[in-house]
Amino acid sequence: MPLKTQADYLSTFASLPDEARVDVHVVAALYGIATPTVWQRVRDGSIEKPQKIGASSRWVVGRLRRALSAEAVEG
Template identity: 50%
Template sequence: MTHLTSDNLVSVRDIAAVLGCSTPTVWRRVADGSIPQPVKIGGMTRWSKAEIDAFIAQAKSQREAA
């Protein structure tokens, strides 16, 4: 059984599901710099779950500060 930790790498589909958007929207946000850049390993493109969690936490803190 695989246990996920904050060090796991996640796919664009996983990011889209967490953010509640489409995969093209994820790629647009990567291009405009609002979502962290992915890591490329061989033919795979993945994001650090820890970086995505930090991105979401930062967005929440900015919302609360406004």
């Protein structure tokens, strides 16, 4: 199975409901950063902490959309 590209993650994100959860790869694609940078930004508070589901970390799509909209307005 081929690795997904950022475009794959972004096209999938657009069709997800606000209640859906996504992993760090999707968050990295949305912000245009590497996955280690996502974790660094979580630590410094500039990206919201994910929810833990078992051993997995997942972000809520609706919250990500609001955060990205707020950044666009501030930027």
